[in-house]
Amino acid sequence: MVRKLLIRDLTLRDGQQSAFATRMSQGQIDRILPFYKDAGFYAMEVWGGAVPDSVMRYLNEDPWNRLEKINAVIGNTSKLAALSRGRNLFGYNPYTDEIIDGFCRNAIQSGISIMRIFDALNDVDNIKSTIRYVKKYGGKADCAVCYAIDPHHSAVDRIMAALYGHPLHKPVFTDDYFLTKARQMEAQGADIITIKDMSGLLPPGRTAELVRLFKKNLKVPVDFHTHCTPGYGLASVLMAIVNGVDIVDTSIWNFAGGPSAPAIELVYIFCRKMGIELDVNMEAVANINAQLLEIRKELSSFDVSKSYPRYFDPVDDKIPAEINRFFNDAIEAARKDNEDDVLLYCHAIEEYFNFPEPDDLVRKAQIPGCMYTHIVAQLKQIGRSDLLEKAMSLIPQVRMDAGLPPLVTPICQIIAEQAVSCALDEENGRPVYNNPSNQFVALVKGEYGKTPIPVDPAFRLKIAGIKEEMPYDGSGYIMQENPVLEELGVQLAENEKELLLLELFPTVARTFLTRQKTKRQ
Incomplete structure (x- = not known):
């Protein structure tokens, strides 16, 4: 039986947030949606994170309208996904169950099928409400365990601790820690468990260990999410695939690499060599990528990386023999759990295609x-x-x-x-x-x-x-004030969706809604 790997495309949310400060306009998104409809990704992450704030703050656009427009074109061809910070939702403060309920209901009614839910402390109590309401309204709860590492203590730190009788803490972020969190989430009703490596600090060897651990002990599908900033991303995704992960998160070529996620085009080559099916129309992906190149030029003032990857179409373009060998050697090294060689070959592949070099400062600073x-x-x-x-x-x-x-x-x-x-x-x-x-x-x-x-x-x-x-x-939670705009004769927030924006982003939404009401007159 042929193994299939599901792909969650991050380009329209995490991709543009990581690489272009979340500045894609609705007009730019509209240009590529017909191609996305043909691509057939398992899921597309299009909302949440910084998107609702940024589209109001910088683009004077309605975040609910963005979601509904995407849903109108994509329909059932891909599941639309959003990112939520559990009790913090999209903001930085905790919210009551009433706010969480309204937010989940409206998000799902507007098109969200999968809500990725995480808590910055990995406190499962903080995501229980969101899981409950997402499932109540017919969505899938994708619960993310945030990868973290213990602080690095230098030799001087250890000597000083011993001299002054203050022993350093025992490791906290162990296999047992991560698996316990995942099991607690599964017990709360998670439909998917994601290993969420938001910093890109999860090395390939550790990725292999965690994926094997989760696949052995969990009943629900396992997703792997990482970034390429310190240079582990592509190698860690390969390790996750080799070790049986069900879903991986990728971005499309011109929005991939560097601070963003690995490119689906490189994942496609690896999977083709390993006999793994993606069920993604790569010709449609190439059409999306052609549009993304033009959009990237339009967003040049926000471009984090500046350097463009070498043009490449994985369906039609032939890879030079020596680069092709790097793909084969990387797969062989991954199967042998040889982290050093996997990194070596994946870095060589990324260098050939001109993706950003690893950021050693981030890696060393952890x-x-x-x-x-x-x-x-x-x-x-x-x-x-x-x-x-x-x-x-x-x-x-x-x-x-x-x-x-x-x-x-x-x-x-x-x-x-x-x-x-x-x-x-x-x-x-x-x-x-x-x-x-x-x-x-x-x-x-x-x-x-x-x-x-x-x-x-x-x-x-x-x-x-x-x-x-x-x-x-x-x-003691007090709702935001919703004043009447006297000069216009209307309330600032006129429906539940606008009230939710006002609750989550009081200052930004107040300015945005006032502009919208004034423009309407």
């Missing part, structure tokens, strides 16, 4: 690329770029103090900002944590959920003024 750029931007804004190394060195300690959270949005931004603040404290002769941010206080309190290791009560008292954890309590 933090997401977006977190690094956030720190750089913060320090530049205050004229203290000289403190970059200091701020980076403080991240492991800040993270440990806060309960060792995975570095995922929005937590990675909270840790980044606090590390910068602590660096400034030290530089100015003040005690660290002299001025903790409101978000860091909320994290330490427990308002974002349970951290992988408990926060020291003495540290919580110092930062938040309480010793005991204080979880989020929605009983």
Whole structure:
């Protein structure tokens, strides 16, 4: 029996978010939707993440309208998928079940079939409500276990810890940790479990271990999601495929590689050589890619990578013999669990096709690329770029103090900002944590959920003024004000979808909705 691999295309959401700051307009998307209808992807991730915020903030477009227009063209030819941060939905604050219910119902009615649900702390309690409502309204719950790594401790760290009687923590992010989270999600009703490597820090060997572990112990399909930033992406996807993963996430050629996901065209070549069917119309993919090249030129001012990949059509173009051998050798190395060789051959393939080189800074720092750029931007804004190394060195300690959270949005931004603040404290002769941010206080309190290791009560008292954890309590939640625009004689939000935008993005939605109502007059 021929094995089939399902493909979730990320181009219209994670692809453009990672590579072009989520600036694709509705007009640009409309140009490629007819080709997407012919492509036959298992799923297309088109919504969620930064899309609803960005289309209002930068493009003055309605995010609900975007979803409905895509659904009108794609219909049942591919499942439309969205990304949700569990109780945080698309925002940065926890929301009540009432808001989560309304959001899930409207998203599914507007065309979403699969909701990928994750929590930045891997706290399963934070995704239970979304799972329940997604399934209630007929959607599939794709629950993501966020990959995380323990802080790297230098030899000096270990010596100092031993000398002063403060032993370093035991590893937290083990096989048992990840499998326990996956099993808890499956027990809550997950239809798919995703290994979500948002930073691209999951190396091929570890990918193989986790995929085998999940396939052996879970009943639902397993999806693998990663990025190419530090250079592991393509090799890790190959390892996932060789070890039996059911679904992989890819982007299309001109929106792939670098900070984005691996290219489906390269995955197609690997699968063709291994006798694995994708059930994707690659001629339609080539038509999409031709349009994406023009769109990429239009988005050049937001292009993270700048360099374009070498033109290639995997259906019609012949690969040079030496490059073809790299594909074969990479497959053989993956089957032997030889991580070094898989990386060697995959890097050679990516270099030939002119995909961005691995970002060694991100790999060595072991933090997401977006977190690094956030720190750089913060320090530049205050004229203290000289403190970059200091701020980076403080991240492991800040993270440990806060309960060792995975570095995922929005937590990675909270840790980044606090590390910068602590660096400034030290530089100015003040005690660290002299001025903790409101978000860091909320994290330490427990308002974002349970951290992988408990926060020291003495540290919580110092930062938040309480010793005991204080979880989020929605009983005092107050809905956003929905004023009447006197000069227009209408309410700012006139229906449930607009009310939801106002709840999730108060400032951005207020400006957007006011513009829309004014334009309508």
